Every structure is written in C-alpha cells, then in structure tokens.
Amino acid sequence: MSQTARFQSFEDPSHREGAARIAALRAAMAQRGYAGFVVPRADEHQSEYVPANAERLAWLTGFTGSAGTAVVLADRAALVVDGRYTLQAAEQVDTGVVTPVPLAETGVEAWIEANLPAGGVLAYDPWLHTPDGLARLERAAAAAGGRVEPTSLNLVDLVWIDRPAAPRASVVPHPEHLAGEAAAGKLDRVRAALAKARLDALVVSDPHNLAWLFNIRGGDVPHTPLPLGYAVIPRDGRPRLFLDPEKVTAEAAHALDGLAERSEPAALPAALDGLGAAGARVRVDAATGAVALGRRIEAAGGSLDVGPDPITAMKAAKNAAEIAGSRAAHRRDGAAVTRFLAWLAREAPGGAVSEIDAVVRLEGFRAEANNLREIAFPTISGSGPNGAIVHYRVTRGTDRRVQPGELFLIDSGAQYGDGTTDITRTVAVGSPSPEMRDRFTRVLKGHIAIATAVFPRGTTGAQIDAFARRPLWEAGLDFDHGTGHGVGAFLSVHEGPQRIAKTGTVALQPGMIVSNEPGYYKTGAFGIRLENLVLVEERAVPGGERPMLGFETLTLAPFDRALVVPELLTPQETAWLDAYHARVREALSALVDPETRAWLEAATRPVWA
Template sequence: MTETARFQSFDDPSHREGAARIAALRAAMAQRGVTGFVVPRADEHQSEYVPPHAERLAWLTGFTGSAGTAIVLADRAALVVDGRYTLQAAEQVDTGVITPVPLAETSAEAWIEQNLPAGGVLAYDPWLHTPDGLARIERAAAAAGGCAEPTSLNLVDLVWIDRPPAPRGPVVPYPAAFAGEDAQAKLARVREALAKGRHDALVVSDPHNLAWLFNLRGSDVPHTPLPLGYALIRREGRPLLFLDAAKVTPEAAAAVEALAERSGPEDLPGALDALGAAKARVRLDAATGAVALRRRIEAAGGRVDVGPDPITAMKAVKNAAEIAGSRSAHARDGAAVTRFLAWLGREAPQGGVSEIAAVARLEAFRAEANDLREVAFPTISGSGPNGAIVHYRVTRGTDRTVRPGELFLIDSGAQYLDGTTDITRTVAVGPPTDEMRDRFTRVLRGHIAIATALFPRGTTGAQLDSFARRPLWEAGLDFDHGTGHGVGAFLSVHEGPQRIAKTGTAALQPGMIVSNEPGYYRAGAFGIRIENLVLVEAREVAGAERPTLGFETLTLAPIDRALVVPGMLTDPEAAWLDAYHARVRETLSRLVDDATRAWLAEATRPIRG
C-alpha cells in the first residue's frame, strides 16, 4: 500500500537528539544558577493539543503523548506519564538520559521530593502551570529542602534554536444554525453566573470556552478548531477579547465587534493590571488559568478566586441544534467507518493492509463526507501487540501489517462542521482465539451496561464507571483508563467536566455527550476497545420516585460479531446488540454503496440468529 493520509503525519518521533538537548537545557540551567527545570506537556492554556511552537516536551524528550511531565536535574531526569503512555514513553525516549516513570508508581511531585537535592532550586515557567499544580510542585520542593522559582523565559525556548513561530490560523464565525444560541445570550448567562458568585470579572483562559462563548472557530492547533486567545468578561461593561489581529477574518471581526472590544494579546497584561487596580474580584479557571495570570492581577491589587470557569459547564450541555448536528455528523461518519470496515474485511485477510494504509483508507472515506474539517485526533491504528498500547500512534518505524490470527484496533474521530465524533472498533482478522472472544465479550458486556444504564439525576461518572468493569473484574481483569470522556460540539474531542471514570465527580446532565469505551489490553499480544458516543437524556420510568436519566447511543457502526460469544450474553444484552445493529443497518444502508450495503446486512445479523 502506498497511500498517505490527508490529515495525519507518520513521522517517527526522534529521541536520537535527546542527550544533546538535555545537555543544552542543563547548560542553560547552570547559567541561571538553578538545579532543575520542570517541562510539562502544556501550552499557556493547558490545552490537550498544542501548537508546534509549544511542543516543548516532545522536542526535548521525543515523547509525543498528550500528557506527561519531565523533570530535568543536573544529574538525572525523569518523564512521568500515566497508564495510557507507559509503553509509548519507554519506546520513544532515550532511556540512557531520561527515565520513564509510571504515574501509578510515582507522581511528578513525589519524584521531585525524592530527587531534588537539599538547597536545590527547581525552576518553572509560570505560564505553563495552574495555581493548584504549582502548589503541589512547591510543596514537593520544600519537602526536599529546596524551593521552586519562576523563570522570566522558558529555558527550553532558550535552547530550541529552530522553534516554530506561533500559529496564525484564521478565526471565523461559527454558523448560528449549528451553534444554536447567539453569543449575546451566552454572555448574559455568564454575567448571571458572575453576579451569583459575586465576581467582578472572569478571565477566559480556555480557548474552547472562548470559541463557544463568542461562536468562533479557528485553526491554531491540530485536530481542534481553536483560536488561541484570551477574554475578560466583566459583570458590567463590554467584554474584552484578545486575539492576534492578523488571524481575525473580516467576518469574525464584524461579529465580535458587535459584542466586545477587541485587542491584541500584547494588551492582556495591561487589562489585568486595570482589573487589579480596580480591586476587582476575578474568577480564574482552575483547570486552564496560568499562575502568571493570577500573579499579574494580584500584584496590581486585585483578588483572584481560582475555581471552575462557569462557561465549561454551560458548554457541556448541548442545545437542540448541537444535538441535531451531532446526530447528523454521526450518521455520515458511521457510513464512512462502515465503508472502511467492509474494505478491511475484504483486504486484511489477504495480508496487504498495514496500520498506516488503514489510517489512510479511513481518512479517504471520511473525506468524502460533507463538512469534514479535520480528524479529531491522530488515529490509533494498532494491529496485534500494537493494539495493546492504549494511545499508540503508528509511525513509519513502527508500522506493521495486519496479519491473520490477530486483532486490529482502530480508534478514530472526525471534526465535522456540525459535530465531533469518536469511535473505536476492534476487528478479528481471520479466526480469533477463545481468549480473544472471551475478553471481547466481557468488554462488550461492560459497554452494554453503560449504554443501558438508568440512573437518578445527580449521578456522577464515578458512580457509573464500575458498571463497565464488572464483567472484567469477575475474571480478575481490568483496564487502566477511564470508561468515558466528554465530547464537544465541533470542539474538543475530550471535553469536561463530565466523564465516566473513577475520578468523574461531575453530575451527568441531559444534553451532555460522553464516550462509552471499556477495553482490555494484554501487553505484547492484543488490545480490545469498543467505543461509542452517548447522549445523556431524560427517561420516563414507570413508578419512578426521582427524575431518571439514561443514554442515547449516537455512534453508528457494526460491532464485530465474530468476536462475540453469544452464550456469554444475557438475553437483555443480546437484545440490545441486535437492536443496535438493526438501527445501524436501517440508518446507514441508504448512505453506503451496494457492496458495503451487502456487507452491512451480514455484519448486523442477529447474534443468536
């Protein structure tokens, strides 16, 4: 296969320069008299996907995951990553100079406490840490007998000679037909929240919230249509919006100027000083607000209240237009994924499909769908043992052929103008083993348990998480990631505050979209994950004494019947699978070609038929 993907790069992450780059950073540390430097995987907005000029952790270490923290001392360095990236980190970094550390064993703060020498000065960039995150680092440094100090310039930037420039992707208005609520009405809701919290102003540091609030979209970061910038929403007076003028289109400028005063990013510090001088009480987002913002306001005399940005909760509850758009996007996306699965079923058993070729083919099918803008994240295309790497990213160096007798896992998503999708399917190439079928069926039963759950209003994702794990727990098995994350409306594929996970503390509300994706991974052998997106909705339950919620499944694509052990399913579970497949068949048959339609009919037959 010689296909290349339209949206995704397969360049190999290089750790060959890791030793030289760590050495250069240590030289910069020595020049400034500091003992260590913290390098989080973050930009000034704590974004999941960051622009190339903010990929400091990847440049320094070779690690390309979406979360991690490096701590570089004069004589040692560590890269702390969570369970998604344990295998990936070990493969990507030069372990001769950087030690990968699983978060489950040691946090970044614990590593600092154990390794920072007494009297040591640990430097950090105040734009890349939130107040809560920095407080943990400061406590760890103090416990080690040292201290943490800010730098005026990021030390990685000083040694990153060929650092890319900041992005200037065009900022455009988001059509009202898809947004479903005009920006003026959204601003009124935010001001009500400020009044309720007795805040004089809100610093909007999360670009997702900025985009949602002003009905704007951009292209400053990969995979998410974000315009990078800030806003100040005052309880009284017009909002202030800080965007690089060079990237604001005339249409966006006209839309914004009817609502807010617009300035460049260079004017933000002065606006923060003015808030401080007015003794304003300012809400700063705990999740994305940088320490630098807090310190600027407080230095000028203001009071900063660190807590949730109220826009985050508003954005999470989708309105009727956003829900309709998501349903429409999922139907088109389901057709593209089904065409891909039919193609894979024909080609993979012949041994001619590589992981990269699979990504390219899926992206080609998606490109034929209306209103596709980008892939929502780098596609996880893992065959055999690569499928066991939870956030595996195929490169030209790791690419392998999908082989008969193996499982193939593909986790992908798309950004359409009317919605964001995220779907994972695991497919058997040739006859699967009994173990594969057992594990798959347990994962499927957990998936069905979430899909069919009924729960009272006020239930959190943490309370539902074990539903997905019970079939695995019964066999002494588990998985190390959350069961589900929130999803935006033509915004981030990973959106809070809602999530189904052990740490999911936000109550689920009607209109929220979350993923349902239990899995199982046997290192060195195979990975299994089944993911659909679901919409929280109100449910009528006869005799119910409390308001009850449930889920509507939005994602539409077949689940591999060859991997299901029918006898392991209860009658209600089998009925759910058959009903889901009937809906998939009915919805998608009119959207696919004749050959795919025939394949779809076979792929969605009743499981016990």
C-alpha cells in the same frame, strides 16, 4: 498504497538529539543557579493539543504523548506518564538520559521530593502551570529541602534554536444555526453567573470556552478548531477579546465587533493590571488559568478567585441545535466507518493491509462523507501487539501488517462542521482464539451495561464507571483508563467536566455527550476497545419516584459478531445488541455503496442467526 494521508503524519519521533538538548538545558539551568527545571506537556492554556511552538516536551525528550511531565536535574531526569503512555514513553525517549516513570508508581511531586537536592532551586515557567499544580510543586520542593522559582523566560525556549513561530490560523464565525444560541445570549448567562458568585470579572483562558462563548472557530492547534487567545468578561460593561488581529477574518470581525472590544494579545497584561488597580474580584479558571495571570492581578491590587470557569458547564450541556448537528455528523461518520470496515474485511485477510494503509483509507472514506474539517485526533491503528498500547500512534518505523489470526484495533474520530465523533472498533482478522472472543465479549458486556444504564439526576461518572468493569473484574481483569470522556460540539474530542471514570466527580446532565469505551489489553498480544458516543437524556421510568437519566447512543457502526460469544450474553444484552445492529442497518444502508450494503446486512444479523 499510493494514497497519502490528508491529516495524519507518520514520521518517526526521534530521541537521537535528546542527550544534546538536555545537556543544553542543563547548561542554561547552571548559568542561572537552578538545580532543576520542570517541563510539562502544556501550553499557556493547558490544552490537550498544543501548537508546534509549545511542543517543548516532545522537542526535549522525543515523547509525543498528550500528557506527561519531565523534571530535569543536573544529574538525572525523569519523564512521568500515566498508564496510557507507559509503553510509548519507554520506546520514544533515550532511556540512558531520561528515565520513564509510571505515574501509578511515582508521581511528579514524589519524584521531586526524592531527588531534588537539599537547598536546590526548581525553576518553572509560570505560564505553563496552574495555581493548584504550582502548590503541589512547592510542597514537593519544600519536602526535599529546596524551593521553586518562576522564570521570566522558558529555559527550553532559550535553547530551542529553530522553535516554530506562534500559529496564525484564521478565526471564522461558527454559524448560529449550528451553535443554537447567539453569542450575546451566552454573554448574558456568563454575566448572570458572575453576579451570582459576586465576582467583578472573569478571565477566559480556555480556548474552547472562548470559541463557544463568541461562536467562533479557528485552527491554531491540531485536530481541534480553536483560536488561541483570551477574553476578560466584566460583570458590567463590554467584554474585551485578546486575539491576534491578523487571524480574524472580516466575517468574524463583523460578528465580534458587535459583542466586544478587540485587542492584541500583548495588551492582556495591562488589562489585568487595570482589573487589579480597580480592586476587582476576578475569577481565573482553576483548570486552565496560568499562575502568571493571577499573580499579575494580585500584584496590581486585585482579589484573585481561583475556581471553575462557569462557561465550562454551560458548554458541556448541548442545546437542541448542537444535538441535531451531532446526530447528523454521526450518521455520515457511521457510513464512512462502515465502508472502511467492509473494505477491511475484504482486504485484510490476504495480508495486504498495514496499519498506515488503514489510517489512510479511513481518512479517505471520511473525506467523501461531506463536511469533514479535520480528524479529531491521530488515529490509533494497532494490529496485534500494537493494539495493546492504549494510545499507540503508528509511524513508518512501527507500521506492521494486519495479520490473519490477530485482532486489529482502530480508534478514530472526525471534526465535521456540525459535530465531533469518536469511535473504536476491534475486529478479528481470520479466526480469533477463544481467549480473544472471551475478552471481547466481556468488554462488550461492560459497554452494554453503560449504554443501558438508568440513573437518578445527580449521579456522577464515578458512580457508574464500575458498570463497565464488572464483567472483566469477574475474570480477574481490568483496564487502566477511564470508561468515558466528554465530547464537544465541533470542539474538543476530550471535553470536561463530565467523564465516566473512577475520578469522574461531576454529575451527568441532560445534553452532555460522553464516550462509552471499556477495553482490555494483553501486553505483547492484542488490545480490545469498543467505543460509542452517548448523549445524556431524561428517561421516564414507569412508577419511578425520582427524575431519571439514561443514554442515547449516537455512534452508528457494527461490532464484530465473529468475536461475540453468544452464551456469555444475557437475554437483555443480546436484545440490546440485536436492536443496535438493526438501527445501524436501517440508518446507514441508504448511505453506502451496494457492496458495503451487502456486507452490512451480514454484519448486523441477530446474534443467534
């Protein structure tokens, strides 16, 4: 195809220079007497998507996943990744220099304990680790007979000669009619939370919370509209915002100057010193607050309180305006995805569509949907065996044609000005095998189990995660990722604290948006994932004795009926699927072209039709 992707790069990650780069890092370690150095996939804010100048792990090893940690010693190096990235890590790194280690087998700390030489000093950058993460490193090093030590400069930065400059994307206001609440009101809620917790101040280190609190958006990192910066919110007095002034537009400056003092980011250490000198009790976010922040406060005489940033929970429960924006975004996005699925059904059986073609075409449909700002993450476009790689990212080197007789998995999302979307569909190209249909239907049953769940207030994501797995468990199958993650309102597509997973310990609350995405992956053959976003809502149960909650499905696009085994569905599951498809047809028919409308009519017929 002649089209060019608007947002996504397909360049091949290269590990050809990995040996030389790790050798340079080892030389820097040796000069300083360090036995090892820890390189997390992180920036100063523990962001999922980091700016180019913080892609240290990718530069050093070639691994481009969104989570992972390398530990480099004088004679060996490990890259520890979770189940999403086991296959990707093995393909991207030079395994003669770096050993990929599955997290399920050996964690970072266990590897350090087993490999750090006795008496060795393990160096780390205090801006890239949280206090809890550092404590784990300290225990591991001590168990090995060594110790950890902070560096004043990141050792990777010392050898990364052509490291990109820090980002300076514009900071703009987020309209109040979309935010649903004035920043002044949000600040009052934060101050009330500080008073209740008997705290003197809060350091806001999470850019998502910064953007939400002050009703601003930016573009410092890929795929998420974030301005990188910090804020200090005192319980009494005027907040102080630390943003590069060159990034702040005149409109944003006008809005912000009525709310807070604005300072250069370089002024943050002095502000922390001031809090410490005043003997303040300061909350630093346990999830995103760097060790360097707390140490500065304590060194100046302050009292450090490491815990959850109260803004995180406030942001997670969407208000009426944010919910309305999300519904509108999902209608437009559903129309774009449906146009794509109709196009794919016409073009793929002839073998003319590649994985990259699919990404480009989907981006094109979304760009025509109105109000598109960015894609929410790099589209996962996996044909056949590539679909079995959970977080596969197509490159020019891995690109393959969508072949008849295979499954095609596409997981994608968009950032619209009024909402964030995330959807996965798996479709059959040609005639699917009985095994494919069985596995697809079991994943669909798990998806429906979450979509129809009704549960009492106080229920956590961990308590309902098994609903999605039971149909797979009954066949001796499972999947190695969570069932659902939180999603922001024109913010991160992966937002906490809510999630549906074995580790989802936060109670689900009305207004939270989470994904519903069970899957199944057969290595070397195919992958299946079915994802919609759902909104937690109050649910009246006739005769019920407790306040109950349930889910409203926000995502609108057909599932592939050719992959459904009707006999495996219960009458209730069949009714849900038919009702969902009828809703999709009603919502989207007027938003798509006649050719797509005809395809949609057929794609949303009742299961037994």
